[in-house]
Amino acid sequence: MxxxxxxxxxxxxxxxxxxxxxxxxxxxxxxxxxxxxxxxxxxxxxxxxxxxxxxxxxxxAYYVGRPSPLYHAERWSREVGGAQIYLKREDLNHTGAHxxxxxxxxxxxxxxxxxxxxxxxxxxxxxxxxxxxxxxxxxxxxxxxxxxxxxxxxxxxxxxxxxxxxxxxxxxxxxxxxxxxxxxxxxxxxxxxxxxxxxxxxxxxxxxxxxxxRDFQSVIGREAREQHLEQTGKLPDALVACVGGGSNAIGLFHPFLDDKTVAMYGVEAGGHGVATGEHAAPLSDGTPGVLHGNRTYLMQDEAGQIIHTHSVSAGLDYPGVGPEHSWLKDIGRVNYVAINDDEALDAFRKLTLVEGIMPALESSHAIAYAEKLAATMRPDQSIVVNLSGRGDKDIHTVAGIDGIGID
Amino acid sequence: MSRLAKVFEQLAERGAKALVPYIVAGDPAPQHSVSLMHALVDSGADIIELGVPFSDPMAEGPTIQLAHERALEHHVSLSQVLDMVAAFRQTNADTPVVLMGYTNPVEHMGYSQFAERAKQAGVDGLLTVDMPPEEAGETSQLLRDAGMDNIFLLAPTSSDQRVAKVAALASGYLYCVSLKGVTGAGHLDIDSVREQMQLIRQHSDLPVTVGFGIKDGESASAIAPLCEGVVVGSALVDRLAKWDNAADTDKQIAEAVSLIADIRKAIDAVADV
The missing domain is CATH 3.40.50.1100 (Rossmann fold)
Incomplete structure (x- = not known):
């Protein structure tokens, strides 16, 4: 920072x-x-x-079903043995995501x-x-x-x-x-x-x-801030959200930007690993450039051509990122990290088994990082993770990885 | 006087209009680009717009998208495009070459390095499709300092105020996009171009070329009387799409550029030169 x-x-x-x-x-x-x-x-x-x-x-309120709950994942938090983890349940919205x-x-x-x-x-x-x-x-x-x-x-x-x-x-x-x-x-x-x-x-x-x-998605952070205060009497110590283009992350982060005690982590798709180059993590391993109407961090080659990205999650498989994230990275307000395909898949299974909540593969990146982060924190601290979408749409993908065909 | 200004002046003296073909550098393969440029000049081109290949050519229709993809199969970079212009300049000192492309490859090279290298190579102007005047301040200044022109687009949707703003920053010529759409679209509307031209004339004395949707002698000669030049892109690029490596190179180039010779005749006929 x-x-x-x-x-x-x-x-x-x-x-x-x-x-x-x-x-x-x-x-x-x-x-x-x-x-x-x-x-x-x-x-x-x-x-x-x-x-x-x-x-x-x-x-x-009446069509999407807001406010979405802020859920204290007690069993998962206990298993991790660190900070208390709260899930912002955007997966419960109508159509299943933020x-x-x-x-x-x-x-x-x-x-x-x-x-x-x-x-x-x-x-x-x-x-x-x-x-x-x-x-x-x-x-x-x-x-x-x-x-x-x-x-x-x-x-x-x-x-x-x-x-x-x-x-x-x-x-x-x-x-x-x-x-x-x-x-x-x-x-x-x-x-x-x-x-x-x-x-x-x-x-x-x-x-x-x-x-x-950002403005439309900021309802996520406004609600989460209020709900966390109501449930615990204080602000969370950290926020975690996955970042493809970054709309769910900016929606959660923005209402907290002035709260200096709240650390923020944007989790990019590390694909096969950032070191392999086969990923979709421009903030972790890209350079600024211009694509799709804005200047931002991009995945590009030495000639300024946009390169192919890889992620197990289609929603994060994008070579750019929202420009506000690029800026928040540069000024050090938000930390950007990466989670690999395998770690995200493990988190998908873990949350499903431990909490009975099946996260989207995109959100599973945030889940995986939150688990790592929570383990480094004390039980009186808390993390809000944006559970940006539900995993029903990914069952085919996960089954395919397990070698099971579903028709 | 810049090469661009000189060409437009000479054409105006003869009452003729500029014929501006567009090809993507490195399409169909890098080794043919310089020969193609010379062949275009021999067929009557006054200015060459040389497309800089980009992985995400947002403003292009399918024909030119594929040309970018063909060039990128050969990994043609902006740096190589500048080398092509330098090679072209070894035997052609007069025909202006304007690079047309997207912001990112230029930004990635660095604007001041680009300006320096482009000047050395003999480039006359730069048209970045996705860099409107609001974002172009620094680039325009660097180009001007290096003696090159920054070419801007005007669209059917450009308001009176926009035209004034663009005209204030532009030099060399203005590129009037004839229609709402991508390159190679088929719905050219002469009356709408006429209206656009009236608006542009109120704000600028620069020469104006019109492009998008001009595909043959007929469409070119309908547009030419309204402006100072016509740009022919997709129709020409489409001929290169049929390139066959096994067939005779010179013959294929001659076949492709014959379109330019045809359009030359057609626009000269209506201009009565």
Whole structure:
């Protein structure tokens, strides 16, 4: 934490141009500038509008099922023998992950802005499902771009989106994963920019997306802070969340940034191990660059080409990260660490057996790191882990690793 | 006077329009790029836009995406692209070469190193698709200091205010994107381009080239009277997609660039030169 500056006013970031220090910004082609301006202006206005805010809060309460519980995992905590571990149960949200907090918010923006069609990119399929869900509810046309490789890995969510009336478009360019789905969604948006709202699924992309996704997801941290105070009478000592693009992490972290006693850990996908180069951990082993509309840490080669990433979890398999995380790393406010595929899989099994809660493989990275961290802490200390999604969608993947075919 | 300014001045004196072909450096293979550039000039190109391969070419349609992928199969880097321009310059001192690509490879090389090396290689300008004026301050200054132009895009969605802002920072020429969409899209609308051009003229005296959706003599000659130059990308790149390593190289290059010769004739005919 030695790098941390003394007086950062976190509420002042991003600035008007969407910068978090050197990160963020708006690196898009000219055609999209007007759409981003339109979105920024509408968001500025609507985020202050009592009617909009009330509708958002109502949807979170009665449609998503918020507040999500903060659950004291007592048995697991006892087994680890260190800090008390609390799980923020975003897995209990409607559609099974934190993603819906953001899609509810963005779909409401789309509705207030009079857009009839929404598009989204998806990796694990959770954001695609959450987008298709809100589109179904609001009667909007919805197309979801998904890499061919991810469609194979996440067949259940693909079918779920189809049942919800969305069209899933298979992306066959590049590495055929999340980053290519995002390229294709951008191409669609630039073509249909007049009537289409692009629901970006993570706290990345051109300004104002990183800001508005963070704001919509910050309900996680606001609730967790209040619930932890209520249950224990104090703030947690540490927060742990997995980081792909980083929307669940920024949602948990942001409301705590001013609480200097609260340490924060963002857990990236270490894949086969950071040392092998086969991972998806740009903050642990990447360099700053520009991709998908923002400047941020990236996985890139010596010529500035984006390189293929690897993670057992499709939702973390992305070569970039939200720009606010890059900044929080540089100023030392958040520690970024990596958990390998094997460690995440072990955590998946462990939490399932010990607490009867099956975490998504993405969230399993946070679970695995929390266990390591808790073991170094005292029993009177506590950790809040964001259990960002449930693991039902990953059962095929885990069964496959176990050599079991499920049809 | 810069090579770009000189070309536009000479064309204006003759009442002719600039023909600006776009190819991706290293497509179909790096060893053909310099020959292709010379062949384009011999077929009537006034300026060459040389695409810098990038792994995530967000603004491109399928045709040019595939060209980037073909070039990257040969690991063509920005550094090699600069070497290609230097090689081209050994026998061509006059035809401007503008690099067109995405921010990250340039950022990764470092903007001041890029400016220095590009100048040495004989590059005349840089167009980074995903770097609007808001993010381009430092780059524009470095390019200007090195005597190169920063080319910016204007879109059908650019407001009056935006056009003014872009025009204030741009030099060399302005690149008017003819349609909402990606490169190679098929819905060119002449009336909309005419409106865009009227707006641009209110804010800038720079020459304007129009691109996206210009694929043959007919579309080029419809657009050319409205502006100072036409950019032909996907239609040309599509010919390179059919490249066959087993077939005769010179013949294949000649076949590909014959499109440029055809378009040259067509735009000269309407310009009455």
């Amino acid at each position: 030695s790098k941390q500056q003394e007086h950062v006013d976190f509420s002042q970031f991003p600035n008007a141009e969407g910068h978090f220090g050197p990160y963020g910004g708006r690196f898009v082609s000219e055609t999209l500038i007007f759409a981003l301006d339109e979105l920024a202006e509408n968001y500025q206005r609507l985020s202050q509008d009592p009617e909009f805010r009330a509708e958002f809060d109502r949807d979170l 993603k819906v907090n953001n899609t509810i918010g963005q779909a409401l923006l789309a509705k207030y802005m009079g857009k009839k069609r929404v598009i989204a990119e998806t990796g694990a399929g959770q954001h695609g499902v959450a987008s298709a869900t809100v589109a179904a509810r609001l009667g909007m046309e919805c197309q979801v771009f998904m890499g061919e490789e991810d469609i194979r890995r996440q067949a259940l969510n693909v079918y779920r989106m189809k049942l919800l009336g969305a069209e899933v478009i298979s992306v066959k360019s590049g590495s055929r994963t999340l980053k290519d789905a995002m390229n294709e969604a951008m191409r669609d948006w630039v073509t249909n920019v007049d009537d289409t709202f692009y629901i970006i699924g993570t706290a990345a992309g051109p300004h104002p997306y990183p800001m508005l996704v």
